[in-house]
Amino acid sequence: MSRLNAQETEQVAQLKAEQTAEQKTEQEYQWLDTMHQNIASSVNSSALWFDDFFALKDFDNREEAYGEARIRLGWEPRSRQLNEFETRIKISVKLPNLKNRADLVLSDYDDDRPNNDIQASGNNESVDKNRFSLAIRWRSSPDSGLSHRLGLGRRLQAFVKSRYRNSHLLSEKTNLRWETSAYLYSNDGLGANFSWQLDYNASTHSIFRWNNNYYFRDRTNDWLWQHSWQKLTQFNEKNALIAGIYIEGLSRPNYHLDEYLISLRWRKNTLRKWLFYEIEPFVLWRRDEQFSASYGIALRLEGYFGDI
Template identity: 55%
Template structure:
């Protein structure tokens, strides 16, 4: 099954890339495509029926000198390390479903530009710059800044920076910050997280996390916070993973009463990256 789906993904990527083929230029690279599919059930007290389904498709196009990627996803890829499954905020739902072309002047450039459709099928354009540098042998900093425009939500901007500290060969400590300004509502959302990533071996790891999120309007205040411990393990198939993540969530709209839950997920990768 995995071989059949992966071959279909690569055939589709090659078919799309052939639209940009130049008969006078022979490309020795093949088009690559990867599909990431995640399915999960996240029951918690006061909400037992929440189902998570996430999809991300990325196609690399050698006929465009690997400067353009086609990306289709049902979530904002800036949010990959957030605990999204336990959250029901309007901001997170707005970021669902996104299809876009991403352009880079060079494949390894930190500056990229994207045009496409997202957030309830609005057309948008976004420019982003990503980079990082090493502070010490054990400490690294990465940062990300972007500005975007949606036809109904208007302008917005995002700034994030992350510190990674190699505490030991098996343990990485991470401190992450993110700030989102939204022109539509004239406010901004702030998020902070502290994580410990402990690797047991080449196929399994656990991530301990503490996450907080807040807004600036009608005043600067905390909206929710969450603690979790996520076990991620590769199965006997190197393309298939499962996750078990118990968590406790406190939200303002639930009067900061503790909600206990567990996330059970399967994640598969198809194609070739």
Template identity: 40%
Template sequence: MFKCRLLASLLLLWLWVNNQALGQSDTTSVERDKPQQNPPATESWLDNWHSNFSESMDYTAQRLDEFFALADSDEHENARAEGRVRFGWEPRTRDLAAQDFRFRVRVKLPALKDRVDLMLSDDESYDRQDSIRAARDAVNENRDSTTLSLRYQEEQDSPISHRIGAGRRGQLFAKSQYESDYHFTDFLKMDYDAELYYYTRDQLGAELGLDFTYLLADEKYLRFNNRYYYRDRFEDWFWRHEVQYLRPLTQESAILYTFVTKGLTKPNHHLNEVYTSARWRTNYLRSWLYFELEPFVIWLRKEDFKPSYGVAMRFEFYYGRQ
């Protein structure tokens, strides 16, 4: 798994460095076709770096989409990349060296009528909410392995999507997903989804998700997340229940309280993990740059449910349309 993450880190770095060179030398570069504009004098090196990174990722997206474009078509020039990169240190008792690196890259392909997305991520669940590494859903070994896939949707707002790709210890997979929501009132909403997938070695798997969100006053909310995973290799179910309470502090910051329980159904219905935390998140410097501080306590069956105390420190940046 460490090798996969190292490879993914080097891939992201190579894309940025390589496209900086291509953007300067390729006479067909999109930037050469645009009027040159000098950045405002007030922009810092951080803003310039973020702008250059975003443009280089867009350039890569356009070159990928060009492969699918019809002759004499320039639709690929509208291709854009979006995503995020996160770095974190998550020391806890009995594991002071715990680190985390997460990334998401999504490329819309206009040459294919925006029905196909190219996705590169650090795990197989592109849109899944994050937690500390020690509390990730260990449904299958090395679930947090680099995944490359193509996702197809008939329409951009279609509830059904299909994916094919490679991930989870180098396995090929195919996945179908259905997701939607239902508003009971203006304050109570239900999100639900179902997934069915097949991996070449792990074989059949399925997931069911059911979330309830209740909006409170002053932009606060309560959320109840429930998720079930079926594992064909072990013929059992993995379950996860979570309660979240979000409290905004300022226009740029908020705190999220979380309580999670997880377990399995074989050899009997039992608890494997309990996890609670308070995550402070802010982006007061830039709209695309976030900092997080998350004190937490985790109890694991493999550690005889002895409490392990820790604190996660992260920074994360977004690029593209997100």
């Protein structure tokens, strides 16, 4: 009994120490809270401004427009290429005056490409052309898997896009997510995408993931394909590790491999609930570099500005 009491006392003491450390961290770095509040307030003000365009004078809507933003900064140096920098900004604005069936999405990257790829390994031409997108997204209901977009993207080309997403629980541990889309850009022409993701929950803290993506590009009349295999491990609420293998290629002039990559990504929540950093060492092999190994490390900082 005394041993149990000692263990309980030790656990209580450890919990108090962790709470004290968290309180101390909250008291420090007050400039982070100020920055977060200013950016979140600015995004919400923009949301209210956009929503006013669709307001009806005789209709009293008690729900206010809401905006959220994700900002990601990264440096991904590797041998033979030290100046690989990554900046990603995505702002979503909910418009309740359109019954939450439409929202405004602004980003400086094309969300057709996977979020988990490394910029140093991507198709540079595609990355350069897909830097900015501003669109109105519409759905028949807030939880509908079918959505449509109308806006500007890829160096201010007008575009329209329709996308459908769905998921299926194949077993207690296996889940399948898939999506397909078609779009038309004023200069680049037609394009299409089909992708699926298979997750296997090996344990409460570990997931095996298989990703497959196919992109048809009318401008070049070919398919860009990507496959990846990942293992995601969550150690606690603040630390996670992702080990992955990624391959990418094209269908013309024949179906061939352009590059492949292996990486180990550590993601940590730090200082505040909305702030994360990542450290990802990787090895990359590219066809235009005669598949000679290139060693690098990705360093990223990501902030979420909205309700936590």
